[in-house]
Amino acid sequence: MEREEIWLPYGKDKIRIEIPLQNLLGVYYPKTIVAEVDENYILQQALENPIGSPRLREIVRCGQKVAIVTSDLTRPTPSDKMLPFVISELEAAGIPDEDVFIVFALGIHRPMSEEEMKKAISPQIYQRFRAINHDLNDVVTLGVTQRGTVVEIFRPLVEADVRICLGNIEFHYFAGFSGGAKAILPGCASRETIYANHRWLVSPEASAMRIKGNPVREDLEEGVAMLGVDFILNVIVDSQHRIVAAFAGDVIEAHRAGCQVVMERGAIDISQRGDIVIASPGGYPKDINLLQSNKALQSAKDFVRDKGIIILVAECAEGFGNAVLEQWMKEIPTAEETIQKIREKFVQGGHIAAAIAMIEQRASIYCVSSFEDSTVRQIRWRPFSTVQAAVDHAFEVLGKDAKVIVLPEATSIFAKVSG
Structure with missing residues (x-):
């Protein structure tokens, strides 16, 4: 089976993954503005x-x-x-x-x-x-x-x-x-x-x-x-x-x-949403913490189908980046309760948790990061030590024919869905 090798920014490094070509809908980057950069x-x-x-x-x-x-x-x-x-x-x-x-x-x-x-x-x-x-x-x-x-x-x-x-x-x-x-x-x-x-x-x-x-x-x-x-x-x-x-x-x-x-530069025309969307914010400093990495999730949500899986690849070396965000994500047991709480009263930091909760209502979130596995589970996500392991597990859940979209610079693009 032919596979596509893809590199994803992660902190100040890059991570390699392989996706079967028959499953790959696309690897999407922002358009090139200039051929040579001066x-x-x-x-x-x-x-x-x-x-x-x-x-x-x-x-x-x-x-x-x-x-x-x-x-x-x-x-x-x-x-x-x-x-x-x-x-x-x-x-x-x-x-x-x-x-x-x-x-x-x-x-x-x-x-x-x-x-x-x-x-x-x-x-x-x-x-x-x-x-x-x-x-x-x-x-x-x-x-x-x-x-x-x-x-x-x-x-x-x-x-x-x-x-x-x-x-x-x-x-x-x-x-x-x-x-x-x-x-x-x-x-x-x-x-x-x-x-x-x-x-x-x-x-x-x-x-x-x-x-x-x-x-x-x-x-x-x-x-x-x-x-x-x-x-x-x-x-x-x-x-x-x-x-x-x-x-x-x-x-x-x-x-x-x-x-x-x-x-x-960032408009990406797609005719089909992915069953699995792999999203990197684009490496450091865009993935310095979850507060910033959330922006990749906000982009990925428009590329993934309902009940699909988003795999967030973000180092988050400085943790959550906001104490209220951390508290809400750790202590509120469901996405629905998080959304209801922000509707009752706006709380800075809690608004990020609510924005993420809205995505959780549509898709499952897998996470490859520097967070402890226990922390990732506490916020209702599924932790993986490698991106490849996350991808392989997503195929097990959604089937061997699941279609994949990869966003190495997710914060710099947005989906324009046709059809």
């Missing part, structure tokens, strides 16, 4: 040709305090590659280093250590500029959105004269897409503001690929407009963490241009 050229072109905005060097003025917001270690934003181009623009405008500081947008994630900061932005940039973690508790109230979200933003950002946001754009299962204004809210907001915004994710309109009418995206962009973002630089990265596209300029217009490319 990251420096891509970044330079974006900054020289901003969308909906003058060049950055034309926006900033001497004497202004400039804040650069970038992602924490849970995001694949290549800050070390992007920052030199932004800094070059600031230098061209005559801005001295002491008037520039870098903020790591944590949201509700843990603070980054000094060593992690150095690695994220490079030791050279870390030595030149002040770099700080966002602080949930040091905030300024700016107003209230139409949906009732009290907008509280990190004080140093409010006090800055110019705000520049870096980020990466990919699908986001309830904010439509990552990137753009999300660097500020939830990235640099108070816990209460983040919770108030995220409570809208239970809306059917809060979904991947949707911006217009998406209450989460509209609410956060309304909140960020109270602060103001002067310039963004957002990128799309491939599985090797190379920059394959960049978008600079206005926080809305440049972001939307990037979202369009993400859509074109």
Whole structure:
């Protein structure tokens, strides 16, 4: 029997599996945007040709305090590659280093250590500029959105004269897409503001690929407009963490241009859903914890048939990534009770457990990770030490003719089902 050899990202490594060709419906990757990647050229072109905005060097003025917001270690934003181009623009405008500081947008994630900061932005940039973690508790109230979200933003950002946001754009299962204004809210907001915004994710309109009418995206962009973002630089990265596209300029217009490319790159036309779907978030940092790896499940759910099996291949070296998520998944005995609980009262972290529970109602979840087997069983999933063992067992359950779909970069694609 002929078999297809497939490699799946797992943490900072890769895992090999073999699938019989007669069972394989497809191995789906995002489309290639550029044949040859020249990251420096891509970044330079974006900054020289901003969308909906003058060049950055034309926006900033001497004497202004400039804040650069970038992602924490849970995001694949290549800050070390992007920052030199932004800094070059600031230098061209005559801005001295002491008037520039870098903020790591944590949201509700843990603070980054000094060593992690150095690695994220490079030791050279870390030595030149002040770099700080966002602080949930040091905030300024700016107003209230139409949906009732009290907008509280990190004080140093409010006090800055110019705000520049870096980020990466990919699908986001309830904010439509990552990137753009999300660097500020939830990235640099108070816990209460983040919770108030995220409570809208239970809306059917809060979904991947949707911006217009998406209450989460509209609410956060309304909140960020109270602060103001002067310039963004957002990128799309491939599985090797190379920059394959960049978008600079206005926080809305440049972001939307990037979202369009993400859509074109990630849309996968399928005529048949798989009985078995094997999904990797794409390796580190996308599988750093279950909070992030959940995004692969959200993509996989649209590729799998009802009562099928999803095999999640995610290292989760830092565990669940959220204490409430862990508590809900471990302590609530059924998917139905989890969903009912979030409907009764929105709880940050619990919303992820509920999103996963909705998938459990449609498909079984097998898991290949660094979690203890007992932990995986406690959250109602089935643990396996190898992907191949999980695949073989799935065939035993669903039959030797079961059809398989493999998603090595699940967070970067979405299914368009025809027929």
